Amino acid sequence: MRGERTAAQGPTRTAFEGLEQDAAAQLHPAVRDYFAGGAGAERTLRDNASAWDALRFRPSVLQDVTHVSTATALLGSPVRAPVAVAPMGYQRLAHPDGESAMAAACAEAGVVMTLSTYATTGLQDVADAGATGPQWFQTYVLRDRGVTTEMLHRAAAARYAAVVLTVDAPVVGQRHRDRRHGYWLPLQGVRLPNFGAAAAQATASYSTDLESALTPDLLAWVRETSGLPVLVKGVLRGDDALRCLDAGAAGVVVSNHGGRQLDDAVPTADALRDVVDAVGATPTVLVDGGIRTGADVLKALSLGASGVMVGRAALWALAGGGRAGVAAYLARLQEDLAHTMALCGAPDLTQLPSGLVRQTTR
Numbered sequence: 001m002r003g004e005r006t007a008a009q010g011p012t013r014t015a016f017e018g019l020e021q022d023a024a025a026q027l028h029p030a031v032r033d034y035f036a037g038g039a040g041a042e043r044t045l046r047d048n049a050s051a052w053d054a055l056r057f058r059p060s061v062l063q064d065v066t067h068v069s070t071a072t073a074l075l076g077s078p079v080r081a082p083v084a085v086a087p088m089g090y091q092r093l094a095h096p097d098g099e100s101a102m103a104a105a106c107a108e109a110g111v112v113m114t115l116s117t118y119a120t121t122g123l124q125d126v127a128d129a130g131a132t133g134p135q136w137f138q139t140y141v142l143r144d145r146g147v148t149t150e151m152l153h154r155a156a157a158a159r160y161a162a163v164v165l166t167v168d169a170p171v172v173g174q175r176h177r178d179r180r181h182g183y184w185l186p187l188q189g190v191r192l193p194n195f196g197a198a199a200a201q202a203t204a205s206y207s208t209d210l211e212s213a214l215t216p217d218l219l220a221w222v223r224e225t226s227g228l229p230v231l232v233k234g235v236l237r238g239d240d241a242l243r244c245l246d247a248g249a250a251g252v253v254v255s256n257h258g259g260r261q262l263d264d265a266v267p268t269a270d271a272l273r274d275v276v277d278a279v280g281a282t283p284t285v286l287v288d289g290g291i292r293t294g295a296d297v298l299k300a301l302s303l304g305a306s307g308v309m310v311g312r313a314a315l316w317a318l319a320g321g322g323r324a325g326v327a328a329y330l331a332r333l334q335e336d337l338a339h340t341m342a343l344c345g346a347p348d349l350t351q352l353p354s355g356l357v358r359q360t361t362r
């Protein structure tokens with residue numbers, strides 16, 4: 001049955017295990033592989049998760065953790081936890097309520113919803129569904145600047161609070177699982193409404209839509225066109241993070257696109273250290289890739305991130321249970337973060353003990 005767990009699975013699984021298996025059982029194999037897969041031999045996909053697993057806490061004792069708060073602000077928006085759901089395309093292939101359910105669950109949980117350019121629900125409908133929560137709009141610079149301009153204007157009019165500009169896809173990664181399925185997705189009835197009049201062509205043309213000549217002046221162009229703060233997503237090096245800030249970015253998202261673009265790119269936990277060393281504590285630095293649990297979130301914050309994005313974990317929760325599934329997952333994530341903070345001696349996010357994580361030597 002939908003979302004039901006067997007007694008044999010229950011007691012031995014943590015609250016976060018099994019999200020993918022529960023969801024995958026309900027999805028067409030081509031959709032499951034499109035969501036789950038990475039580029040090349042999927043080494044970066046695997047390394048993202050194992051890099052968080054390889055960090056261990058050095059908890060601080062003799063701290064008063066009677067009250068623990070996970071609240072903070074991301075780009076000026078108050079959030080109940082330093083979490084954003086990552087932009088992911090085609091969410092109506094996971095659940096009929098797609099991006100609207102995701103946005104409503106984010107608003108309920110008090111975390112940021114990031115809507116993909118390749119959303120299967122229009123940006124105004126998603127803004128309405130998650131109106132009580134902070135929302136960001138992810139854009140690519142498309143070769144058709146007219147379509148990009150129109151999208152950015154509509155995002156600003158719909159009151160998205162920021163633009164997330166993805167820069168790690170000058171060309172599309174080699175996703176062998178998709179190739180094995182003949183690049184077949186059950187797209188009947190699935191539209192990409194953010195493309196406006198160009199939606200019909202966009203459905204089939206991801207690889208030809210994207211601008212390959214991404215330069216820092218395009219970042220300034222996105223900022224001026226939208227009138228919104230810009231977070232640059234897909235940064236893995238300190239020097240690139242500095243170039244983004246110099247070009248006017250409000251911050252960066254340390255990301256390798258969940259291992260879907262360049263295989264053998266560094267895991268994001270490693271890249272985060274480089275970026276934080278280069279830019280310091282002031283700009284917004286988010287990180288994503290392999291983050292599922294509250295402990296993963298605290299590890300990222302301990303390395304200097306301002307917050308995290310969660311990708312597939314939220315998508316599996318959507319597939320498994322729609323809005324309620326995502327809301328339950330995000331609530332568990334916040335609880336797990338608070339619980340881990342208490343055990344680490346951190347009553348709130350401004351008081352993380354120094355040197356809270358270290359690489360395991362085993």
Ligand SMILES: Cc1cc2nc3c(=O)[nH]c(=O)nc-3n(C[C@H](O)[C@H](O)[C@H](O)COP(=O)(O)O)c2cc1C
Nearest residue numbers: 035086087088089116166257258288289290311312
């Ligand atoms: C199915 C799927 C679709 C995605 N679509 C986009 C997208 O449209 N734009 C984008 O910037 N990133 C996209 N991403 C990458 C995510 O935003 C994020 O970087 C990645 O999923 C984080 O890794 P995680 O899934 O391990 O949490 C997508 C990821 C997945 C799994």
